[in-house]
Amino acid sequence: MAKQGVVPDALTQPFWDAANEGRLVIQHCHACNRLQHPPASTCQHCGSGDHLAWKEMSGRGTIYNYGVVYDCPVRLLQHDQPFNVAVIMLDEDPGIQMYSHLPGTPVDAVPVGARVTVIFEATANGQKVPEWRVGGEPREPFQNRTMHGERSAQ
Ligand SMILES: [Zn+2]
Numbered sequence: 001m002a003k004q005g006v007v008p009d010a011l012t013q014p015f016w017d018a019a020n021e022g023r024l025v026i027q028h029c030h031a032c033n034r035l036q037h038p039p040a041s042t043c044q045h046c047g048s049g050d051h052l053a054w055k056e057m058s059g060r061g062t063i064y065n066y067g068v069v070y071d072c073p074v075r076l077l078q079h080d081q082p083f084n085v086a087v088i089m090l091d092e093d094p095g096i097q098m099y100s101h102l103p104g105t106p107v108d109a110v111p112v113g114a115r116v117t118v119i120f121e122a123t124a125n126g127q128k129v130p131e132w133r134v135g136g137e138p139r140e141p142f143q144n145r146t147m148h149g150e151r152s153a154q
Pocket residue numbers: 029030031032033034043044045046047048
């Protein structure tokens with residue numbers, strides 16, 4: 001089922017554009033060499049606003065923990081209830097955490113500590129969002145590097 005559409009703003013546009021291209025990018029501060037998510041206009045660690053750039057991730061991570069949602073206020077999600085909400089730690093930085101419904105994993109059967117790989121799912125308005133699957137072949141990191149800067153025809 002299509003999830004609620006995401007509407008990017010100026011700050012998050014590069015994140016969502018990358019998702020549409022099948023890439024997971026996270027803000028990286030060159031001043032203090034830290035990653036941060038969700039995106040912000042300044043580095044949450046050193047306060048710099050001039051050293052933030054988007055960095056492509058490998059798309060691999062580990063399940064830190066999870067919860068099960070039984071009563072979601074978002075109507076589009078309600079007929080999928082109950083569903084998993086897992087916390088994913090990125091390989092590049094365990095402090096960077098993303099949430100996932102873990103498509104393909106039964107409710108309340110989330111293997112904490114398992115390896116996961118990013119996938120990209122289209123939402124109601126066509127915008128793709130990162131999701132995570134348990135196991136699977138990891139993507140080759142940076143496989144699209146030579147294609148950066150090119151936008152495929154829609
Ligand atoms: Zn910084």
